[in-house]
Amino acid sequence: MKKILVFASALLLTISAEAQIKRPQPQPGPMPTVHVQKPQEFTMKNGLKVMVVEDHKLPRVSYMLTIDTPPYVEGAKAGVSSLTSAVVGNGTAKTSKEKFNDEIDFLGASVNFWNTGASASGLSKYSSRLLELMAEGSLSPLFSQEEFDKSKQQAIEGLKSDEKSVSSVASRVTNALLFGTNHPTGEFITEQSLNNVTLADVKQNYASYFVPENAYLVVVGDVKFKDVKKQVEKLFKNWKKASAPVSKYPEPVNVAKTQIDFVDMPNAVQSEIALVNTVNLKLTDKDYFAALIANQILGGGGEGRLFLNLREAHGWTYGAYSSLGSGKYTSKFTSSASVRNVVTDSAVVEFVNELQKIRTQPVTQAELDLAKAKYIGNFVMETQKPGTIASFALRTKTQSLPADFYENYIKNIQAVTIADVQRVANTYFKKDNQRIVIVGKGADVAGTLDRLGYPVNYYDRYANPVEKPVFKKAAPAGVTSKSVIENHIKAIGGEKKLSEVKSVSTIAKGSMQGMEITMTQKQTAKGQMMASLNGMGMELMKQVITPTMGYMSGQGQKQELKGEELKEAQASAKLFDELEDLKNAATFELSGIETFNGEEAYVLKKDKETVYYSVASGLKIAASETMEAQGQTVEMTTSYKDYKEVKGIKLPHTFTMPMLGGAEFKVSEIKINEGVTDADFK
Known part of the structure; x- marks a missing residue:
């Protein structure tokens, strides 16, 4: 059956850049002074803490309700909190979902809810009604079975999609290995754990954790404190005083010696590399500001050392960055990039070199000045936003910051020295106690990792340890690319049967982000092909190819295919590409036997195309094509079963x-x- 190549060209984006004009650099002006307005506060008897910042510059108001719940382990029902977030806000005990949303739209406002809070923003003339709506949705949510079932199904579909995503698997495995699966940050959601969750569990999660003990309501905007206080006391007085359960879990520990943790994903055209270690960096620590600057110099952006090395100097990746977590709970330091398979080992070497360099050699004054300037510039711009003022007020309370923490922010950044950067780099960038987590194609990558000198451990996609897989082995004597294709054709019915087929019409159904999609594909032996996607009662996309023309359409627009693009589309519109492949079997390379989705498969390669045929059945189980998109190499893999x-x-x-x-x-x-x-191909 023809592999599905619908709308591939729609994914390819053209990247253009304007020529830069050299101009004299302006001289730096005086250091800006930032005044962060302090909130007026009061605390209700049930424990709700309210902070109000009057800001009358614009006729707008924002409300942010945050429940500062400590992280907790969900165990066999991992996903209950995310399902609670998905269900809450879909109507209330007093108002239907439709009526509630209609009023929000009428007010031109935004109101959102999740498992640990809510938010609302809009014009200040509607401030009272906005707070009423937010309070009603927060304290009287309607948990319907219909919304729960729909949310669970969407979550399961998302998990299935993530299973094929190398970056999603890498993120899951990295956290699971670093923190442990019995830690709130390390545990992950599975289809089984979602199926363990019932509507009653969601209601219990809400009842247990949506409590006022550690709740903060921050109000910023064109309102008056006395009016807000009066309304909040009225709306939230019946919120029953309660404490959230406390979850106990082991504190994660970094590995004693740096090691490589590898996960095999045969569909990976790039390796996801992450060098990680845990950190306990509080905003009140003396190292905090120096650590921000050290991370910025190492990998905080396009001017960071990692970016300049791996992308600019070597061209191995679209971008390489680092991040350093901070806050009340244990976080992590990460340096990461997606690199081409063939340079995975080399990229690891450069990551380690950069970590060693910033730990052992002083940064330059120019690097320090640039990092400070960027942080200060971003900080000043952020302070102009009401949301930032709200987050400052909240963070000051929840993390016990000094009252003048943000007034002194710029001064503390400016005080960081070159020696400070080197000192904190040695404290938080643990070159000798890191996990180097790599998720990639083992057949291309694993053989090069042993040369790096680190212990190499192997894991499956769920962070379970496994024996080192046999990634590739030679095909038996006598097996050739031609015999593999011949066996497939024989397995599906034989060359004679296929040659008798004049047309094939296929209808298939799937879903994407909760939307049901119907795919219709029609092909003929005359080189005609039509494929369309329909959802929500309308045609989303359509592609038509014939020996004389081709086009794509969608969202009211139509694009004619021309030149090489048309030729490639026409070449792919064969009714059974197996027959064409058999004629050109000599152009395929039989690279050996690899495991694909748990099944041994012969691997045939030609140019940018790779095809997998089951050793056991002879059937084609996958086909992939490599292409360039947004400066990165992307492999589009279609699997069949x-x-x-x-x-x-x-x-x-x-x-x-x-x-x-x-x-x-x-x-x-x-x-x-x-x-x-023929009318299908007009």
């Missing part, structure tokens, strides 16, 4: 659509030699 016979020919009835985030589609109807006319 659930082959069923239709008029003597076996065709896959389940496949993935890489261009829709790896969404899985199930075939509901296949017709051979019927249901297709």
